[in-house]
Amino acid sequence: MDPTQFDREKLHEIIDNYRDRKWALIPLLQEIQEEFGFIPPESIEPVADALNMFASQVQGVITFYTGFSLKPKGRCVLRVCRGTACHVKGSRSILRLVKKELGLEEGETSPDYQFTLETVACLGACFLAPTMMVNRDYYGRLNPTKVTSVLGEYRKDKEDD
Ligand code: FES
Structure with a gap:
């Protein structure tokens, strides 16, 4: 929609x-x-x-207030952490992979309003570094395989709709 x-x-x-x-x-x-x-x-x-x-x-x-947005966001809002703890654990390559998989840059929303990609300073779950959130769900100790499977789940959700 x-x-x-x-x-x-x-x-x-x-x-x-x-x-x-x-x-x-x-x-x-x-x-x-x-x-x-x-x-x-x-x-x-x-x-x-x-x-x-x-x-x-x-x-x-x-x-x-950063929580307010005048622009519509996607059904799935991805927030990739780029804080220090996550950076040390390779968040840069996680972000690069997410960008490539979604074809989005930071702050962008896909034309079908399925995904929005954002980065944040810290998700408050440093012990799980590197981390990201999709809507209200946390995903930690990320590696390329895990990222691909998480994104796959959200894409699958879309197909099930
Ligand atoms: S630095 Fe990434 S969760 Fe804190």
Whole structure:
């Protein structure tokens, strides 16, 4: 499904629930992102109106928090760790392999919105280095064979849909 074709009625319904609750900007943005997988840029104005704020203030909060994204992401978001512990254990070659397998550079999403590739400073699981996450699942002690099999599983999931 193309995530840019989101349910606008649903978006306005969510925003209406927060009307005049200026303090609730972050929970509102979180709810929008959870519902659609990203914050559609066209929601900035209505959010600002509902909370009696300037659009620039809403935009500022979205860009400040790395957890918020104005761009749609893939169904599977891969986060490859490039922290020190993972670097020492070969994360660079893991990242190179993931890029090659997916045909994506860091920060890119595949045209079918299946995969997004990101890198992070530390996934908080250094003892499992080198690590990556796919959505909420951790994969540690990675090697090329393991990476290929993990990616294979997520590709298979897609075929099963
Ligand atoms: S450095 Fe990779 S999980 Fe901490």
